[in-house]
Amino acid sequence: xxxxxxxxxxxxxxxxxxxxxxxxxxxxxxxxxxxxxxxxxxxxxxxxxxxxxxxxxxxxxxxxxxxxxxxxxxxxxxxxxxxxxxxxxxxxxxxxxxxxxxxxxxxxxxxxxxxxxxxxxxxxxxxxxxxxxxxxxxxxxxxxxxxxxxxxxxxxxxxxxxxxxxxxxxxxx
Numbered sequence: 001x002x003x004x005x006x007x008x009x010x011x012x013x014x015x016x017x018x019x020x021x022x023x024x025x026x027x028x029x030x031x032x033x034x035x036x037x038x039x040x041x042x043x044x045x046x047x048x049x050x051x052x053x054x055x056x057x058x059x060x061x062x063x064x065x066x067x068x069x070x071x072x073x074x075x076x077x078x079x080x081x082x083x084x085x086x087x088x089x090x091x092x093x094x095x096x097x098x099x100x101x102x103x104x105x106x107x108x109x110x111x112x113x114x115x116x117x118x119x120x121x122x123x124x125x126x127x128x129x130x131x132x133x134x135x136x137x138x139x140x141x142x143x144x145x146x147x148x149x150x151x152x153x154x155x156x157x158x159x160x161x162x163x164x165x166x167x168x169x170x171x172x173x
Contacts, residue, residue, distance in 0.1 A: 033070055035105055037112045043074055047081055055084040069106035072098050073113055080120055088120050095120075 032043040050058065059078045065071045072094050078084055080091035095113045098106050 032074065033065075033068075035070070036108055040070065040073055040077075040109060040112050044077055047077055050083070052083045055081055059084065069098055069101060069103055069109050072106075073109050073116070076113075076116065080116075080123075088124055092117060092120050 032039045032046070047055070047058075055078055059075070062071060062075045062078060076091040076094040076098075079094070080086065080088045095117050098113045099110055099117070101107075
């Protein structure tokens with residue numbers, strides 16, 4: 001019984017200490033300016049929770065920071081964010097500069113930059129396709145309207161041609 005009680009106490013103490021360790025690590029603010037791709041990926045995830053106003057604040061805060069590769073990639077993320085200004089071409093230019101850089105911090109971030117470039121290029125392609133399809137839809141709607149007007153005009157002509165001939169047949173019998 002004593003061994004069982006000791007084992008339970010040890011497990012309980014371990015669980016409490018593990019809980020305290022998680023609480024203290026959760027209370028520390030994220031370091032998005034640290035080296036490597038993980039802080040940048042965490043930053044991208046955090047951006048998804050921001051409002052448009054908060055994105056604007058984030059953009060101005062990043063503009064005041066020194067131009068490190070980490071700052072560049074975060075600026076590109078904010079600039080191209082769907083709830084932000086959506087300057088995707090400008091973000092892609094920033095990422096392209098980062099991909100061409102030989103700086104060690106930039107090299108660490110190049111896989112993420114490549115992934116973002118692919119994502120933004122696909123977004124631009126889809127936006128272009130949506131615009132094209134929107135134009136095609138408007139053209140189709142205009143053609144349908146024109147054809148409906150022609151059909152209505154032909155129906156009116158047919159009604160006016162039938163009306164006198166019916167009265168003429170009925171009066172002759």
